[in-house]
Amino acid sequence: GQSLEQPSEVTAVEGAIVQINCTYQTSGFYGLSWYQQHDGGAPTFLSYNALDGLEETGRFSSFLSRSDSYGYLLLQELQMKDSASYFCAVRVVYGNNRLAFGKGNQVVVIP
Amino acid sequence: NAGVTQTPKFQVLKTGQSMTLQCAQDMNHEYMSWYRQDPGMGLRLIHYSVGAGITDQGEVPNGYNVSRSTTEDFPLRLLSAAPSQTSVYFCASSYRNTAGGEQYFGPGTRLTVT
Numbered sequence: 137g138q139s140l141e142q143p144s145e146v147t148a149v150e151g152a153i154v155q156i157n158c159t160y161q162t163s164g165f166y167g168l169s170w171y172q173q174h175d176g177g178a179p180t181f182l183s184y185n186a187l188d189g190l191e192e193t194g195r196f197s198s199f200l201s202r203s204d205s206y207g208y209l210l211l212q213e214l215q216m217k218d219s220a221s222y223f224c225a226v227r228v229v230y231g232n233n234r235l236a237f238g239k240g241n242q243v244v245v246i247p
Numbered sequence: 248n249a250g251v252t253q254t255p256k257f258q259v260l261k262t263g264q265s266m267t268l269q270c271a272q273d274m275n276h277e278y279m280s281w282y283r284q285d286p287g288m289g290l291r292l293i294h295y296s297v298g299a300g301i302t303d304q305g306e307v308p309n310g311y312n313v314s315r316s317t318t319e320d321f322p323l324r325l326l327s328a329a330p331s332q333t334s335v336y337f338c339a340s341s342y343r344n345t346a347g348g349e350q351y352f353g354p355g356t357r358l359t360v361t
Contacts, residue, residue, distance in 0.1 A: 138306075140289075167348045168348075169348040169349070169350075177354075178337060178352040178353060178354050178355055179290065179337070179339075179350075179352050180352070181348075181349040181350065181351075184347050184348035184349065186346075186348070223289060223290065225290075225348075227348055231343070231344055232278055232295075232297050232343050232344060233278045233341045233342070233343060233344070233345055233348065233350060234278075234280070234292070234295060234305075235280075235292070235348075235350065236292070236306075237282075237289045237290040237291070238289055239287060239288060239289040240289050
């Protein structure tokens with residue numbers, strides 16, 4: 137079976153930094169992705185880590201430690217538009233893109 | 248490119264009715280999948296396909312059927328709708344063995360079963 141743990145809600149002010157954690161226990165592991173979803177919208181891809189370390193994409197960074205079965209998404213210089221749910225997803229099968237998603241973490245940005 | 252399209256956007260069914268949710272993509276992606284999203288539950292995989300003629304079950308396949316006769320289309324059939332199937336349904340596609348892990352999602356179908 138698959139288990140991905142994410143804390144539920146974070147509130148932060150504009151300009152702050154937020155870290156969203158993800159610990160996973162899955163039948164296979166071939167990479168960790170992060171997705172953003174605004175209320176009423178579809179998930180959109182943010183980042184992907186196949187190897188240990190930090191990946192930076194603009195204001196967002198993602199980190200992976202395979203030995204700890206742990207990753208995080210770092211949101212810097214928070215903006216109001218970053219208010220959304222954030223999901224981690226593990227690629228669980230070698231050779232295709234089957235993903236197992238966590239329950240998500242809601243980030244609320246306040247002025 | 249239209250990306251991933253889904254129809255209908257909203258649907259209300261009575262218990263026991265059947266229907267098909269449509270999904271199409273124009274990016275020549277091999278991999279397509281259906282998820283349902285319930286409050287507090289994240290995205291759960293219903294069925295997926297790694298290419299035309301090939302489908303497989305995900306985490307929550309009961310009550311749903313799929314087929315993949317073309318690369319572009321991946322319809323999801325509800326055989327006999329139940330209130331427990333009230334949910335938001337997302338279709339997604341990607342290259343089968345994409346190096347970057349990205350899936351492209353459609354806008355979703357909001358289904359209510361009464």
